[in-house]
Amino acid sequence: MTTGAAKRRERNYRQYCGLAAALDAVGERWTLLIVRECMLGPRRYNELLTDLPGIGTNLLADRLKKLCTLGVLRHRGSAERGYVYELTEAGESLREPVKGLARWGMALVDEVPEDAVVRPHWGFLAIESMADATRCPNVREEYEFRVDDEVFHLLVDHGTTTAARGAARGPALVATTDAATFVRIGSGTCTPFDAVGEGKLALSGDPEAVLRCSTVLGLGAVGAPD
Incomplete structure (x- = not known):
């Protein structure tokens, strides 16, 4: 000290x-x-x-x-x-206080300014802070996020979540997008459905896993995966 x-x-x-x-x-x-x-x-x-x-x-x-x-x-x-x-x-x-601040701050995030810097892992921090596996307490599966040139995964395990860099071992869902869209979805300025419609978000995997992931993250409905 x-x-x-x-x-x-x-x-x-x-x-x-x-x-x-x-x-x-x-x-x-x-x-x-x-x-x-x-x-x-x-x-x-x-x-x-x-x-x-x-x-x-x-x-x-x-x-x-x-x-x-x-x-x-x-x-x-x-x-x-x-x-x-x-x-x-x-x-x-400090992880939980930082995640709490990030979650609180996402409500203050607007559309991405032209001169703003954005990194893929910042969006993933938002995803981690939003995740609440108690919404799907009987689920154990992994979701993989491919954001620009980085890969992250979220493990949901019977009411708990673990987030980390790197690919999932056997993802039930793979989401591919760019960093700005990732943050926009987390902030609520863009829904997953809108991002899919704009061609900014691609989903592949079990359609039911898409719904479960959306529930865990507290997001609205998303489009059907490829």
């Missing part, structure tokens, strides 16, 4: 409150976005720099150092081969 002297030098709310203490730790600009980037697995410095356009190298280094000092992140590797940054147990405990 941060030493007392270092803590006094940092800006803080000076409030004896759990929320204020949390914001003192991770409320600075970019900090939770770095946590978001590590939620799907370890990330290298250059990967973080690429997927956080506008952060600047010095600021990223400063935020990573603080997160490691706080025990939210740890780094593995060496200076010669490069480090990877990953969530610690304390960092993993």
